[in-house]
Amino acid sequence: MILPRPVSFAGGGGEVGFDGAVHVSRVGGPAEGYRLSITRDGVRIRASDDAGEFYARQTLRQLSGPAAFRAVPPDRVVLPVCEVEDHPRFGWRGVMLDVARHFLPKPDLLRYVDLLAAHKLNVLHLHLTDDQGWRFESLRFPRLHEVGGWRADSRFGDRRSGGMAGRPHGGYYTQDDLREVVAYAARRHIAVVPEIDVPGHSQAAVAAYPHLGAHGGGVWTDWGVNPNVLRPDESTVDFYRQVFDEVLDVFPGEVIGLGGDEAEGGAAEGGDGWFVRRIAQHLHQRGRRPFGWDEVLDAGPLPTRTVIASWRGEDPGLTASERGHDVVMCPEEHLYLDYRQSDDPREPVPVGTVTTLEDVYRYEPPDWVLGAQANVWTEHLDSPRRLDYAAFPRLSAFAEVVWSPAGRDVAEFRTRLAEHHLPRLDALGVEYRPLDGPRPWQELPGVPGFPR
Amino acid sequence: MILPRPVSFAGGGGEVGFDGAVHVSRVGGPAEGYRLSITRDGVRIRASDDAGEFYARQTLRQLSGPAAFRAVPPDRVVLPVCEVEDHPRFGWRGVMLDVARHFLPKPDLLRYVDLLAAHKLNVLHLHLTDDQGWRFESLRFPRLHEVGGWRADSRFGDRRSGGMAGRPHGGYYTQDDLREVVAYAARRHIAVVPEIDVPGHSQAAVAAYPHLGAHGGGVWTDWGVNPNVLRPDESTVDFYRQVFDEVLDVFPGEVIGLGGDEAEGGAAEGGDGWFVRRIAQHLHQRGRRPFGWDEVLDAGPLPTRTVIASWRGEDPGLTASERGHDVVMCPEEHLYLDYRQSDDPREPVPVGTVTTLEDVYRYEPPDWVLGAQANVWTEHLDSPRRLDYAAFPRLSAFAEVVWSPAGRDVAEFRTRLAEHHLPRLDALGVEYRPLDGPRPWQELPGVPGFPR
Numbered sequence: 068m069i070l071p072r073p074v075s076f077a078g079g080g081g082e083v084g085f086d087g088a089v090h091v092s093r094v095g096g097p098a099e100g101y102r103l104s105i106t107r108d109g110v111r112i113r114a115s116d117d118a119g120e121f122y123a124r125q126t127l128r129q130l131s132g133p134a135a136f137r138a139v140p141p142d143r144v145v146l147p148v149c150e151v152e153d154h155p156r157f158g159w160r161g162v163m164l165d166v167a168r169h170f171l172p173k174p175d176l177l178r179y180v181d182l183l184a185a186h187k188l189n190v191l192h193l194h195l196t197d198d199q200g201w202r203f204e205s206l207r208f209p210r211l212h213e214v215g216g217w218r219a220d221s222r223f224g225d226r227r228s229g230g231m232a233g234r235p236h237g238g239y240y241t242q243d244d245l246r247e248v249v250a251y252a253a254r255r256h257i258a259v260v261p262e263i264d265v266p267g268h269s270q271a272a273v274a275a276y277p278h279l280g281a282h283g284g285g286v287w288t289d290w291g292v293n294p295n296v297l298r299p300d301e302s303t304v305d306f307y308r309q310v311f312d313e314v315l316d317v318f319p320g321e322v323i324g325l326g327g328d329e330a331e332g333g334a335a336e337g338g339d340g341w342f343v344r345r346i347a348q349h350l351h352q353r354g355r356r357p358f359g360w361d362e363v364l365d366a367g368p369l370p371t372r373t374v375i376a377s378w379r380g381e382d383p384g385l386t387a388s389e390r391g392h393d394v395v396m397c398p399e400e401h402l403y404l405d406y407r408q409s410d411d412p413r414e415p416v417p418v419g420t421v422t423t424l425e426d427v428y429r430y431e432p433p434d435w436v437l438g439a440q441a442n443v444w445t446e447h448l449d450s451p452r453r454l455d456y457a458a459f460p461r462l463s464a465f466a467e468v469v470w471s472p473a474g475r476d477v478a479e480f481r482t483r484l485a486e487h488h489l490p491r492l493d494a495l496g497v498e499y500r501p502l503d504g505p506r507p508w509q510e511l512p513g514v515p516g517f518p519r
Numbered sequence: 520m521i522l523p524r525p526v527s528f529a530g531g532g533g534e535v536g537f538d539g540a541v542h543v544s545r546v547g548g549p550a551e552g553y554r555l556s557i558t559r560d561g562v563r564i565r566a567s568d569d570a571g572e573f574y575a576r577q578t579l580r581q582l583s584g585p586a587a588f589r590a591v592p593p594d595r596v597v598l599p600v601c602e603v604e605d606h607p608r609f610g611w612r613g614v615m616l617d618v619a620r621h622f623l624p625k626p627d628l629l630r631y632v633d634l635l636a637a638h639k640l641n642v643l644h645l646h647l648t649d650d651q652g653w654r655f656e657s658l659r660f661p662r663l664h665e666v667g668g669w670r671a672d673s674r675f676g677d678r679r680s681g682g683m684a685g686r687p688h689g690g691y692y693t694q695d696d697l698r699e700v701v702a703y704a705a706r707r708h709i710a711v712v713p714e715i716d717v718p719g720h721s722q723a724a725v726a727a728y729p730h731l732g733a734h735g736g737g738v739w740t741d742w743g744v745n746p747n748v749l750r751p752d753e754s755t756v757d758f759y760r761q762v763f764d765e766v767l768d769v770f771p772g773e774v775i776g777l778g779g780d781e782a783e784g785g786a787a788e789g790g791d792g793w794f795v796r797r798i799a800q801h802l803h804q805r806g807r808r809p810f811g812w813d814e815v816l817d818a819g820p821l822p823t824r825t826v827i828a829s830w831r832g833e834d835p836g837l838t839a840s841e842r843g844h845d846v847v848m849c850p851e852e853h854l855y856l857d858y859r860q861s862d863d864p865r866e867p868v869p870v871g872t873v874t875t876l877e878d879v880y881r882y883e884p885p886d887w888v889l890g891a892q893a894n895v896w897t898e899h900l901d902s903p904r905r906l907d908y909a910a911f912p913r914l915s916a917f918a919e920v921v922w923s924p925a926g927r928d929v930a931e932f933r934t935r936l937a938e939h940h941l942p943r944l945d946a947l948g949v950e951y952r953p954l955d956g957p958r959p960w961q962e963l964p965g966v967p968g969f970p971r
Binding site: 134137138174177216223233235236237238241243250251451452506507508 | 590624627629668670675687689693696699702703945946947958959960962963966
């Protein structure tokens, strides 16, 4: 009944009442690991570290029944007598949330931290900037969030045939908001990885400070790959060094994202690759690890400590590894959770390839990677409700991909999900996609997608 | 700096560090009252009752600074040395949320419970059903939430000139969800008052069970007063008795709303008033207090224990009181928070009369009422973000209207709000209307309202 499936579970000894008392101790063992013993004598956690204890408590909550996931959980529950031994397969178990295309208000972002923790995920990658919006408060350059933080309208559906939504959209996080998210996540053993995307996907910044761009233009109201990138010169590098220094001040974690996706190559001086290299060097000099989408492999030599997110399949990850980089796998054909969940015509705004629950579940990362992450792009997810629909239950499947031992059984997972885990999501108020397709109000008839 | 303003505050003795240790005792005093003493010897609460202690802790949190309202509050803060004596002016300090016109997902509803508690409000009136949606899970009549729980589209803006939103809308609360909300609210000393609106505003129910209505039709996609009301006959009364029995099973509180607004009169047998009387009698027989909008005064004799919500000004409340009813004031010209907040042309979907922050603040309920409530209708508030905009900071002003002693000073309030309370709302992630008008992304240019 536990999700993600633990390394081992031995039950069958009946049930025992539980009022919350737990005996906790630290023992040697694999990082983030724990042993949970539920006997007639009580509940005992032996954890390798703080994270292991935290995950043991998550398991205990799952064993307590769905009501344990409500805002007022029961005082007393019945637990199965059992012995659980557990630790994660990968150290990077991530989710990227695109809060740039559609802003996710802070209370909803905190809720997602809770949802990640309940799934034993431990990295929250925040895509904070893009052509369509800048979500990071800058004290040095306030027009970034004041001007770049909103757009006048949005395409509603695919760019080739969709109309406009007819409403402005915007929002940004203050630095205090983000410090709060970092602290809240840290208590749940989740590292927050910010991303300021350069040199492409930057029109919101250019709208705020036109000298940053080769061409002008407002915050983009359309979707797709925008050819208007940052002007790759020293003054722009200097500007972004200052922006990143503000980011580093808010995010104490080791890994800092610089994007680098979907811009032209140009590794020579004054090219886009040159720009990426300069920013990566700056982060490296500040003692952090740059983190970029796999296009940055074309930028020329990067600090070896740079982490590569391999999204165009696994091949770029292999190349990166050969060059000595750590790799996070996020191949789009398995782990892009904005892609349509089925070929059911009722699927709202169907884009990308069909990526079913099973497609996510069947993804098998190679053992030599840091880990993997699911990416949730939000062009077509304009509210927390739509985000829930796209993310769940596929994110539950992903959690098992990165936590549980290899050799998983799709049918067994599906049964466990339906019988035990979806009721937990119901209790949490997660508006996931039902296994048999969308609820009527989750459809968006007439809003065009662009299925591949 | 405290909001709502307490009965008395004596400060000026410097500051003292605080690590969370509080000495609490019970003393005699007015209901929900407390005395909070912050001295160099420590923090002491003397409360009349549990609610009084809870409110003392809310005051303490306010004195701790805005960061105390974040999800990870500081461990240690500095408090002013002071003595606060406090109790509420009225026993019914309510907010009505219309979750029928636009569904408010459960996590957001729980967040509103927290926001009410932070303002020392103690009644959450949930308008659970209307022409445009049925939000209460019925085990006996599941088509109520399955069919009545969503609509194919919604008017976007005023019905006379607005287009359609082009997307379906829906959602409902399970009975377990609502029990959770009730329990969560109870821990915060908030009573939840459910409302099933009869015999008008019932087209969602008619869509689910056509025999309930004089005419057929689907869940309504428009706004306004719908002439299609319930068929006032014995079989419909019997159906609704069963529905209300389910409601009573979920909501243990004394007061249960039956609506009764904006339907034709007809107190004779088989008229709308007759229908209201029959439902009121049923609730009375079940030991509850019926609660209706002031139109129910035309229904003929109701149980004296019926509580009347006076929304068409205060006169209906006066009439109700003369007939022996308890009254909750919610005159639309002061307390309808969907009405436009200014005559600024940037105000999104301007409807109703101008109801500024000061208009709310200046409302003075007569001393003989149970209390008052602010009503937040949601035809034009289609997301929690828009709800925040409409509700705040006017709800902060309302909290002071019902809690604080009469004789309030608007200028002093406005300064206290701006300097001390808005930073708390910022920390809570409330997207309130800034005092100088909407942020660009809070506007809805081109979406028509209908200002009065």
